[in-house]
Amino acid sequence: MINIIIDNDNGFYRLGFQTLLSKIFLERFGKKTTFTSGIDTLSAAKADVIIMKLAPGESGVCHPALYARRKGSLIIGDYEVVRKPYIDELPLCFENMIFINRNEPITLLTERIVDGWEHCSDKAITASQWQCLACGHKTLSPQQIKVATHYSQGSSPHQIAQSLDINIKTVFAHKRIIMGKFNLNSDCELLRLLNVMNKLKNNVSAIPIMNI
Structure with a gap:
């Protein structure tokens, strides 16, 4: 069973991703899915996949609840703007994140998610990557x-x-x-x-x- 968090209050948004991800994990990996909404330390610790609809610039902000997430889990960042966030500038808790844009074709979204899941299975996050003092999240004066x-x-x-x-x-x-x-x-x-x-x-x- 794949535990998935869809962090969005919009019911239509969640339903769309539930349909897509249920199909992907069942057809590609032979696994069933279960869904919850909202991220906190308890839900993040149990999640295999977390979907976040990112506001512009949000990928540079620290999200403490993600510190508790399973170290081999996948984060899917759904961004609306044309510019994809810079992967090399992500905070440590966003390790193993892939970015998607819902304006892209379903076939391309599917392949991105499949590739991201396979990558997470092969390369889990190590404990040394979770030192907050070394994190590159953005700060201001x-x-x-x-x-x-x-x-x-x-x-x-x-x-x-x-x-x-x-x-x-x-x-x-x-x-x-x-x-x-x-x-x-x-x-x-x-x-x-x-x-x-x-x-x-x-x-x-x-x-x-x-x-x-």
Whole structure:
């Protein structure tokens, strides 16, 4: 039995992936599947496959629940934007991740998932790869944390400058650095990433740039 987490609240989204993955694992590997939604340390420890719908830049953020996941498990990152995240910059907990885009043909999605599962079976993650102090997840300076926090609360650049008592050009400079670090191209992508970080804020190690 293959235990699969689909981390998404959208029922149609989950149903689509349940149908696809059930077919792949039954036809290609002769294995049945069981599904749950939502990631926490308990569910991650039991999962063979985790599917995450990634917001722009999210693949650079620390997700502490993934630290508990089974070391030979597969993470499937479903990204919406044209740019595939940089694999060589992933945090350690994202080891054994493959990226898919649902705009690709089903045949291509299937082959990516099959190849990813076979790779995980051949090359399990080793314990030495899970040293958090050596992790490359992205972080920002204290001042950039303050600017990002105000942006996440809906403040305008002028309001941020007044609140932090800095020049508005400095606000834009910090914003540009934040977007560059996470490879973001628009205010919409920035706000979506900040929303993801807000959801993770209850665990301090999950918040590389937020302090709300």
